[in-house]
Amino acid sequence: MSTTTLLVRQDNLATTRLSAAEDSALTEGQVRVRVDSFALTSNNITYAALGDMLNYWQFFPTSEPGWGIVPVWGFGTVTESMHPDVAVGERLYGYWPMGTQAVLSPHRANAAGFSDGAPHRAGLHAVYNHYLRTSTDPLYRTDNEDVQALLRPLFITSWLIDDFLEDQQFFGAQRMLLSSASSKTAYGTAFQLAQREGIEVIGLTSPGNVAFCESLGCYDRVVTYDALESQIDGATPSVYIDFAGSVGLRQRIHAHFTGLSYSCSVGASHVQDLGGAGQLPGPRPMMFFAPAQVKKRHTDWGAQGLNDRLVAAWNQFSAAVQTASNPWLVVQHHTGPEATQALFAAVLAGSGDPHAGHIATMLPG
Known part of the structure; x- marks a missing residue:
C-alpha cells in the first residue's frame, strides 16, 4: 500500500x-x-x-x-x-x-x-x-460529522476567545470589532459574544459578504472595511479581534480607534497582507493561543467542568448553524x-x- x-x-x-x-x-x-x-x-x-x-x-x-x-x-x-x-x-x-x-x-x-x-x-x-x-x-453524533469537522475546532477557539475576554472583563470595553466577520471562527465568536449583556458586536467584512453576515443574527452591526472610519466612532472603548491578519487593516484600526483597549490577533485569512505590525498607536497586538486558555480553565474548573461547558455551548451553536429555515x-x-x-x-x-x-x-x- x-x-x-x-x-x-x-x-x-x-x-x-x-x-x-x-x-x-x-x-x-x-x-x-x-x-x-x-x-x-x-x-x-x-x-x-x-x-x-x-x-x-x-x-x-x-x-x-x-x-x-x-x-x-x-x-x-x-x-x-x-x-x-x-x-x-x-x-x-x-x-x-x-x-x-x-x-x-x-x-x-x-x-x-x-x-x-x-x-x-x-x-x-x-x-x-x-x-x-x-x-x-460527548460531542460526537453520527448524523453531523461534516459539521463537527468544519466547525468544532473553530468553535472551541471562538468559545475560548469569548471566555478569555469575559475573564478579563472585556478590558473595560463595551464594543467588540471582529474582522473577517464571515469566517467561521469569527461568527462563532460573535455567537458567543452576542449572549453577553452590554456588549456591542460589530462585524467588519467586504461588501460581498455583508448580506451573509447580517443574516446570521449575531452581529449588532456589519460594516464594510472601506467604511469603518466613517461609520464607527473611534473614541468608544473597543476591543479589536483580528481574524484577517491584514497589516493594512490593523494599522487603520489602531489609527482610528483611539479608545482601543485591547488588540487580539487570532487568524491570518488575508495571507497576501501578512507581516509585522511595525509601530502602531494604542495597545500592542497580542496573539491569542487557544491552548493557553484551555490550560487555565482546566486548572480553574477541572476537565469535567470545562468539558460540560463546552458541550453545552457546542450543542447550542451547532443547532443554530443547522436551522432548516436559514442554514449558516x-x-x-x-x-x-x-x-x-x-x-x-x-x-x-x-x-x-x-x-x-x-x-x-x-x-x-
Whole structure:
C-alpha cells in the first residue's frame, strides 16, 4: 500500500504537489489510520501561514526541505494496530495530515482516546496531539460529522476567545470589532459574544459578504472595511479581534480607534497582507493561543467542568448553524487527491461563498 499526501511549499503556499510513498511496516505500539474526511477552511490557511511561528509544520514533518504538510481536523478509521489498547475499526476524531493515511504512536490511552506519543510531537501542544474515540466522545453524533469537522475546532477557539475576554472583563470595553466577520471562527465568536449583556458586536467584512453576515443574527452591526472610519466612532472603548491578519487593516484600526483597549490577533485569512505590525498607536497586538486558555480553565474548573461547558455551548451553536429555515453552512464534498489540491488553492485564494463548508478526502472516489 502507498500513502498519498498533499505537500505545500512553506515559503510559497500557492505551490503544491501530490506525493505518493510506499507504506513502511508498523513497529510495536503504532497504529495506522485511514484519513476518511477532513474540513478545509481558512483556519488551515492560518496553520500554514503561521507554520514556522507556531510550529504547525512540525506535526507531520516531511523528508523534503522546504515542503510541509498542512494539518487538518476530521475523522479517521484504524486499519492496522500494533497497540493493545487501540482496535482495528475504531473511529477517531482529531488532527490529521492532508493525506490518505497517518501513523500514530498512542500513549496514555483511556476510554476517551489517546495522545500521539511520537517523539517529534513531544514538545507540541497536547490539544493538537489528542485523538478522541467517537464511541465515547460527548460531542460526537453520527448524523453531523461534516459539521463537527468544519466547525468544532473553530468553535472551541471562538468559545475560548469569548471566555478569555469575559475573564478579563472585556478590558473595560463595551464594543467588540471582529474582522473577517464571515469566517467561521469569527461568527462563532460573535455567537458567543452576542449572549453577553452590554456588549456591542460589530462585524467588519467586504461588501460581498455583508448580506451573509447580517443574516446570521449575531452581529449588532456589519460594516464594510472601506467604511469603518466613517461609520464607527473611534473614541468608544473597543476591543479589536483580528481574524484577517491584514497589516493594512490593523494599522487603520489602531489609527482610528483611539479608545482601543485591547488588540487580539487570532487568524491570518488575508495571507497576501501578512507581516509585522511595525509601530502602531494604542495597545500592542497580542496573539491569542487557544491552548493557553484551555490550560487555565482546566486548572480553574477541572476537565469535567470545562468539558460540560463546552458541550453545552457546542450543542447550542451547532443547532443554530443547522436551522432548516436559514442554514449558516452548506456542506460541499471534494473527493480525491486532485480535487483536494484544487480546493486548497481555492481556499488559499479566499474565493467562494461564505455559506460553503468544504469537506475533502484524499481517498479516491
